[in-house]
Amino acid sequence: MLLQTAAANGALASVELVRACAHRCTQAPTRQLARALLATPNLAEALGDQHAPWVVKQLRIYGSEIWDDIAQHVERALDIRLSTRIVESVDLDRAEEAAFLARHFDLFTSAGHDHADLLQHLVQHLDWRVRAGLAEALLAPRALSPAQVNRIVEHLVRDDDYKVRAAVARAIGTLDATAARGHVQALMGDSNWHVRECTLQGVLAGRQAPLPDPALARAVISAAAGDESWARPPAPAxxxxxxxxxxxxxxxxxxxxxxxxxxxxxxxxxxxxxxxxxxxxxxxxxxxxxxxxxxxxxxxxxxxxxRHASQPGATSAREQYRRRRGQRSLQVALDVHTLERAIGIGTAAVEAGVDLIEVGDPLIKRAGVEAIETVKRYAPDTTVVAEMMSADWGRDQVELAAEAGADVVLLIGPASIASVSAAVAAARRLGVALTLDAPPEHVNPSWLRDMERTGIDGFVVTTNIDLGIGGNHPLATARTIRTCSRLPVAVSGGFSTADDALTSSDDWDIAIVGRSVADAVAPADMARQLTTMVRKIHIEERL
Known part of the structure; x- marks a missing residue:
């Protein structure tokens, strides 16, 4: 806290304070304190000869979680002696430490300072992560010398591990086009389709993005035309x-x-x-x-x-969804197993005036993502939500749903911030809103803040239908979310027209109903009753 206060006031912390904090960080490690120390300008001065060993110790404790902090610390110092001492303190036999040096190799080399031996060690390291780290260093804004780039690429395009070849393929567009053409030819004929796909991604992400370099584009097209295996490539490639x-x-x-x-x-x-x-x-x-x-x-x-003639104030799908906060909307979930039934219920829901139609996971698993496109065809002017389940392929799920016509993607099950962030990037690129399932065990201020920072557009509280009366009431979870976030909150919980908890609660923005409509003998009548109820709640709140 003292370090952060000093930084906020533009003042240097005293050498004694920095030493005391560094000692405490060694005795009782905390990532927050380590990061604050690495952001302290006089850390190297305060620690003297112990500076490099201390930095490397933090690297061993926190691994990749603190890579960026250490890299920024070294970059701010602009002192080759400091970076050299860190290199000398690193144990290159430890893959995690060597991978850090590889990923930020540009920070530990400079004109007139020979790191040829270090580069040789890294390109031949036994752990693939170290060699892939060198490939990722090619993407850094800080430029390596042409000789270093050529040496790295020449080694890695022939690497035995496809993951390393894929890493250098992603950087191919950053290379000089003349030098890259020959490598493109080799990578397009690689024995692994993932490497070939990364080559195409690298060409598209080059210096002229979103346009590919003309020379590299023609090299890609020529290589594909001359290779029979490209006659039937996987769909992404x-x-x-x-x-x-x-x-x-x-x-x-x-x-x-x-x-x-x-x-x-x-x-x-x-x-x-x-x-x-x-x-x-x-x-x-x-x-x-x-x-x-x-x-x-x-x-x-x-x-x-x-679009150029569109009326001022036209909003995107993301903006439209975010504006549902406090507006009381109704979403009907098509949790059915046949397209025929989904079309019938969806059509009835549209005629009843529901705000959103959800293509449920059971239907997508049965009929594929074509179910999303079919529902959208029958409901072109109604917001269509695609419920997609994935632990670590969030970006792919968003792309599949958006390309099938979804306006909103509900992602259930992503395991990490990285996966959610990748999904958010895909959603923004393809102009769809992204909402995230909020399991009760994850709902706390810290998790909600982390997820909101990724750029999602809303939270969804889903209810496990197998829990029955033993489950927690979803509105309690929704209340916690709405206290910590300004994003809209959608809630499912077996709601019906007889649900007093729904009509009396201020803790939801979008009510999701499934069986009440999908299993009703007269779905159209039930959809109309629910729509009327939600509209009445909204009107009464505005009086």
Missing amino acids: ARLLARIRLLDEPSSHDASPPGDAALFGLLREVRSSWIELPAHLEQSLVSRGEKSSHWLTLREARAVHQ
């Missing part, structure tokens, strides 16, 4: 290749499903303002989209064409 073709040769004809998916993605990214393309290229893509036989692509092309 096929879409990326089609995207490069569209951006390099927008007049080329590709009516295949991957080509149409790539066209839809580009049009959606233009409409969401994620990317900006030259006017002639945008017009060419719109023209192609307007000729598409796929109704979602056609719809997207028309939306892009009309």
Whole structure:
């Protein structure tokens, strides 16, 4: 706290205070104190000869959680002697320490200071994470020398581990185009499709992004044309290749499903303002989209064409969802097993005036993501929510749902902040709102704050139907969330027109009903009754 107060006031903490805090950090490690010390300008002065050993000890305690803090500390110091002492204190046989040096190799090398032996050790390290760390160093804004870059790439494109080759493939677009062309040829013919896919991603993420470097784009297209295995690539690789073709040769004809998916993605990214393309290229893509036989692509092309003439105040799907805070909305979940029944219930719900229709996980598992597209076709003007379950593939789930026409993606089960952050990036790129399931055991101010910082658009309290009367009431969880967050909170809990808890509670913004409508003998009547009830609550609160 004292260190943070001094920093906030623009003052240096005393040498004695810094030493005392560093000693305490060694005796009773806390990450918060370690990070505060690393942000202290006079840390090296205060610790003297013990500075490098202390930094390395924090590295051993906290691992990758503190990499960025150490890197920023070294960068601010601008002292090659300091970085050299840290290198000398690191045990290169410890993979975690060597991986840190590899990932931030640019910080530990400089003109006139020979680190050839260190680089040799890292490119030949037995642990793949160290070699992959060197590949990731190529993406850093701080430039390595051309000789170092060439040495790293020459070694890693031939690495025995596909994960290392994939890491260098992701950096291929940052290299000099002339030098990269030969490597592109090799990577496009790699024995692993993941490496090939990362090569396409690397070309698209190059210096001219969102446009690929013309020379690299043509090298990719040529390599694929001359390799029979590219005649039937996995869907993700096929879409990326089609995207490069569209951006390099927008007049080329590709009516295949991957080509149409790539066209839809580009049009959606233009409409969401994620990317900006030259006017002639945008017009060419719109023209192609307007000729598409796929109704979602056609719809997207028309939306892009009309976006410049749209009325002031037009809002995105994300903004529309966030504005549901305090508005009392009704969401009907289509937790059924056949598309025919989902269409019937969904149509009745739309006619009743519900605000959102949810394509439930059971239906998606039975019918695939085509269920989302089918429901959206029958409810084009109603917000469609896709319930997607995934522990660590959140980004992919968002992409699948958005490409099928979803307006909102409900993600259930992501295991880490990294997974949620990747899903948020995909949602923003594709212009959909992203909501997150909030398990009661996770709901606390710290977790809610971390999740909100990732950029999600709302929380959802789902109820396990197998718990029956033994489960916690979802409105209690919703109350905790709304106390800590300004995002809208959707709640499911077997609600019906006879549910007094729902009508008397201020703890929800969106009520999710499933069986009350889906299992009703007359779904249309029940949907109308629920819609009327929710509208009445909203009106009474405004009086």
